[in-house]
Amino acid sequence: MRFDFFRRSSGDTGANPDLGAGTDASAQPDAGPDGHVAYAMLLDAQRRVMGYRMAWRAAGGEGSGVSGAAGVKALMDTLAMHLNPTPAGWLLGPQLLFVDVTVDALFQSELQSLPPQHMVLCMGVDELLDADMRSILLFLREQGFGFMLCGATALPEDPELRAIVTHFEVDARDADTVARLRRDAELGHPPVEPIASRVENWDEFDACAGRRVNVFIEGAFRNPPVRETEDALQPESLLIVQLMQMLQRNEDVRVIEAALKHDAALTYRLLRYINSPSVGMAVEIHSLRHAVAMLGYSPLYRWLSLLLATSNKGGSPFMMKKAILRGRFVELMGQGMLPASEADNLFVAGMFSLLDQLLGVSMEGVLRKVQLTESVQQAILSRGGLYGPFVALAESCELDDGQASRLSEALFLSADQVNAAQLSALVWAQDASPVAAGP
Template sequence: MRFDFFRRASEGAGAETDASTQPEAGCEGHLAYAMLLDAQRRVIGYRMAWRAAGAASDASGAAGVKALMDTLAMHLNPGDEGWLLGSQLLFVDVTVDALFQSELQSLPPQQVVLCMRADELMDADLRSILLFLREQGFGFMQCAGTVLPEDPELRSIVTHLEVGANDVDTVARLRQDAQLGHPPVEPVASRVEDWIEFDACASRRVNVFIDGAFRNPPVLETEDALQPESLLIVQLMQMLQRNEDLRVIEAALKHDAALTYRLLRYINSPAVGMAVEIHSLRHAVAMLGYSPLYRWLSLLLATSNKAGSPYMMKKAILRGRFVELVGQGMLPASEADNLFVAGMFSLLDQLLGVSMEGVLRKVQLTEAVQQAILSRGGLYGPFVALAESCELDDGQAARLSEALFLSPAQVNAAQLSALVWAQGASPAASEQ
């Protein structure tokens, strides 16, 4: 059963948490998010929701929004570090009570869009607080209604409008209103059923919220569909697994100067965090060792499909990092790179456009990693299953995290830390 991302509450059972990392007693729950994609399928923002543990009620809904804001501020806007998601926007579904909560001020107004129903935005009693928050820089997305307020003052509050995937007339009206001098209102589509509807939105320059259930079109069944760069990366990974002589590995890498550049540029990126600049593969191995280098090659493999979707690349990187983070402290440090690979490679067929069986015939992985990828079994499988459940928002995250002795607060921290890490983790991003 699929759960609607945009509902305000959800069922589920939470695990015990450390009070120092969970916002408030009685508000235990899990984060859920959808990605905001532009016409090029690039992730430009997120829509966050809170899945409170236990039976939902109006009171727990208000408390849940508070818990969500506390959690977001703690991990995305901590102290002197500032906003860690860069230029990306954060859409947050809020209740009327949330507008008066001090926790709202812990988020950067220019990066936050508050999502509210049309009747709430048009409530005369709320006008003063809405105008105050808009003046501070907060955006507002009007949900559940395509007719904007007639009152110019109220209309000026709305910065985004939730539209249907096929709502051509509303999008055209917004564009026309902007040309007539009205404050611009950005249409944003939600509940898009498939990539065909997504492309229809993209053709009208409408950004789209995508949930974790979205997949790329069916993959090819032939293993020969791997692109030349992908094949070379696979060859290098196999050499590392066999602990072949470094000179042989260097010779193979020299066949592709562009790949060498991408690898070294990535290893020197902030995401890797090396203290010194790496100038050669030999230097990289000396500083990192074979196992971490295998990890970075696996990330390059995931982003080597030139026709691949930036959305799928970001999703794979996020999953790999999340799986790695939730497994830290539970498995030996030597397993960290395998956790990352297991998480990311569980989406490799979608990234490369090749069946998983075809990929595994080319890429020699350990039995534990293969079990995690194919059946969510083995040593790493439960961590991959938890990542998948969080993405799908299927109501199973509480049960799966409890089985791993992970608190909701730990899972939420890992999700948000992965979002931050992924900002500069893509090899493509490191080249810009």
Template structure:
């Protein structure tokens, strides 16, 4: 349901009487300054994100941001550009594509009246606003309506919960900044009785040592993709499960007999189960259930199996954080999508492996050289991973720029002759792909 009664005049989606007759009387109208700013923001902006992690470092949600490459768009235009991008790629007519994940959007007051925002699934969306905007009496009716529909509201950058009882009922999430224990205690003491607890989130965690403090206080954290990963225990060498996966990958590279590969895989029933679960995931979309390695080879071939073994390798270190595994899978798909249509289809799996393996040392706790000495990847793949050179390197560099907000994304995209819109579509599609492939969730 859309709350058109409170829609502000001039909001996109409204059609006034004079707008209906204007094309007949005066010809095509010039776009409004607001529309021009929105178009400019859409053409020059890149989607960024931070992951919401719980105490076990599992991903519970995504906070999206809009990075304006030119700096020419105002906050309202950027906000609307982000909402339209999210609506287009994550909430198409077929339905919401991110499953159970919560989505956090920093919104302006004007954005509350946007059709595309109101059409998002309320139970999955948390709107982040400052106290001044939340306390604006002109928007109170809209805030109450959206809350009744199921949208959540996170109060950001505030020293305490609001005193206004009606406003307090609207707030479902609270930004505790760096996770100061005193602020956490104060907010918990001020929570209204008889309703669901307010979700506390540390949005500006200073370091991974602070993560433990937040976890102890049952506070989730937002982690930017640009933040260095948490320390991984350096094991020095590959663990037994990782070694078995590497052996299987080597057998595929040598084009060994399927019976030999199947015999090696059967030595680990759990690994067999995980591989078949991955292959039967929605991301593959084979259409029939694959019940054995032999069946998988006949349906997919060796190269796609190598791709899925690389996923198993990346997730084989049980001490590595869940969200880093998810990031690696997402990056692999993002790199692959960026190369589609620009490189031959046969390069698709190599692109995916480039993205995955670019983080493999951080996942396994061994050096990149140690991993690559065991898995003999092609020279072009190794060049991209080790030195960011070769045919695959530009795609990996672009993906890393989008993740880290380095400011290089426009230049790298232009060098590949792709638009910001194409990059954003691939980025969000990679998120959807990693989420839809439920079997890719770590065991």
């Protein structure tokens, strides 16, 4: 009964009922279209990541999504494989996924491969008001799928359709629509969450935040211009830089531990991160010396670099999450292509490529303070050297600039490998941030 709506009657007695979307065996494609996953981050008023709006970009043409059911099928299959695998289940915690769908896509069984309570289907007003679609819309809403109404100026008048809509796309400057949605909820109508999808700058974001409107942020969105002063780094950042330099000089662990003890909060954050699920230690680590004895200096350098990226007290949680995601994404793409000993450098290269945005100082100013290997510096400054092409590919996927296919081919990486690395990074970043642990 669960899948009745996903098998349209075609009138062809030769149709195979086990094939989704009412297609027969001769029409069933051997495989979905080759392409890359792209996403925008959903931020709340505190700039925390609450979810993602996912899209599918065809190989060789990432600038526009694959239209129709084929693109949705490919996207759903890829998301299910990496975010909702059997038997592990949903791996993104409370976060929501928003997916633009067409009428045909609603009849595909692939919609059932992801948990409805974490999925929001984005539709235009004409499709939502299509009388022939009412049964399937009601069925999907009853299962738990949310619906975001896009490109509309008001909610449907029909109470039954109105109850289907859980989210409403608004313009960043449209305070009147937001106020109207809030008044409707106060009058007893089902609450509808407004979401702004086109924000030009942080001033518009702040205006949305003031109205308690969440915002979709594209990959090209950046923090305000950075400061150039030499003393711009905060005290905790300077201590972490000092510790990283001591590691590079292979100083005695007792000396490093003595320096770390000057900041009890930093010591606590470091040990709590080392013992987090994302690190996966088999035994609990009680001291820096214990960690070095178990794993050596290389992982410690990686952990300190992550703490440095999150040490700006006035920094944006969005940018911290983005840097951690990029670092892990770059690391995963390099696995199997570069020696295992390069993993930490790949992670640092990816994450540090956003360090100026994280710390609010110029990249040149950061590199005058932090001594990095030549290969990592080349990746950060010019996307060159051994690690640069991996950083460039990760950046292209974030920007959704149409270059991902070309850059992945140059690295002999398939679209499937890139998608697997990107979505695995999303999952890993759920538990990886020291910010989540708190001081």
